[in-house]
Amino acid sequence: MNIYEFINQLTQWFDFSMHMVINHPVLSVTGALVVFLFYQVVSTLQLTGAIISAGLGVVLGFLLKVLSS
Numbered sequence: 001m002n003i004y005e006f007i008n009q010l011t012q013w014f015d016f017s018m019h020m021v022i023n024h025p026v027l028s029v030t031g032a033l034v035v036f037l038f039y040q041v042v043s044t045l046q047l048t049g050a051i052i053s054a055g056l057g058v059v060l061g062f063l064l065k066v067l068s069s
Contacts, residue, residue, distance in 0.1 A: 021031060
């Protein structure tokens with residue numbers, strides 16, 4: 001597949017998606033809700049990942065201090 005075919009398919013998909021959102025308000029509301037929930041899940045996972053990383057850093061630092069003593 002070359003880049004022009006890819007862009008053409010992407011454009012067709014986008015046009016179809018816009019047609020569905022404009023002409024079917026229930027799909028529009030459902031789509032907005034799905035996007036919002038996806039954003040919330042990703043945000044939560046990023047926060048959880050940061051907390052886990054910080055916790056692992058503290059534990060590893062403690063273990064290195066104990067092992068180096």
